[in-house]
Amino acid sequence: MNLVCLDLEGVLVPEIWIAVAEKTGRPELRRTTRDEPDYDKLMRYRLELLDKHGITLPHIQEVIGSLRPLEGALEFMTWLRARTQVIILSDTFEQFAAPLMKQLGWPTLLCHELIVAPTGRITGYQLRMADQKRRAVEALRGLNYHIVAAGDSHNDLSMLLAANHGILFRPTDAFAAANPTLPVTRDHAALRKEIEKVLK
Ligand SMILES: [Mg+2]
Numbered sequence: 001m002n003l004v005c006l007d008l009e010g011v012l013v014p015e016i017w018i019a020v021a022e023k024t025g026r027p028e029l030r031r032t033t034r035d036e037p038d039y040d041k042l043m044r045y046r047l048e049l050l051d052k053h054g055i056t057l058p059h060i061q062e063v064i065g066s067l068r069p070l071e072g073a074l075e076f077m078t079w080l081r082a083r084t085q086v087i088i089l090s091d092t093f094e095q096f097a098a099p100l101m102k103q104l105g106w107p108t109l110l111c112h113e114l115i116v117a118p119t120g121r122i123t124g125y126q127l128r129m130a131d132q133k134r135r136a137v138e139a140l141r142g143l144n145y146h147i148v149a150a151g152d153s154h155n156d157l158s159m160l161l162a163a164n165h166g167i168l169f170r171p172t173d174a175f176a177a178a179n180p181t182l183p184v185t186r187d188h189a190a191l192r193k194e195i196e197k198v199l200k
Helices: 017-025 039-052 057-065 071-084 094-103 131-142 155-163 173-178 188-198
Strands: 002-006 084-095 110-118 122-126 146-151 163-171
Touching: 002 131, 017 057, 039 122, 057 094, 071 084, 084 094, 084 131, 094 110, 110 131, 131 146, 131 155, 146 155, 146 188, 155 163, 163 173, 163 188
Parallel strands: 002 084, 002 146, 084 110, 146 163
Antiparallel strands: 110 122
16 A cells, blocks of 8 residues: 655745745745754754744744745645545644645644744744654554655655655755655656656
8 A cells, every 4th residue: 555755845835944034034044954954953043043033933823824835736735645645744843834734735744843932932842753754654664555755855865765765856956966766856747747656
């Protein structure tokens, strides 16, 4: 039986932190896992910046509420969920994801959680576990699922390599070149074709 694991940001929805950087006028918040592979370092940098500029969770949720899924993402998800089982594996946080999950028809999402003070200040974050994308794929393979995974960035690599078939979606040229065994797709039509090819 097949199961498809998808990254969220950069595959189905825009990069949330880049949108926050643009809408809050704080370009330093543009750093993503594409720029800083060490996720903990990246998050500590982001939370320090939020604090410094007094940006709270309600501010960020307002920004996220104005985001839309990437063009073609909803149609792609509708097709995929009718075709097979789908789980989104993301390093975002439950508090950030909800407005976007609603627009995608509430697919299953496994991610992390922010720690938030009553004032709305984000004081920290709770990773459910380290390397959770890979661990999820391995656990699902242990349940005898045939896993196809797609993602765009450093934090997807262990998941893509642990899957039966890993697929890159709009990676940087450098990331694609560093991982020549993974097929590269640039739009949802190509991703759909690549998934169809490897579904059993
Ligand atoms: Mg991504």
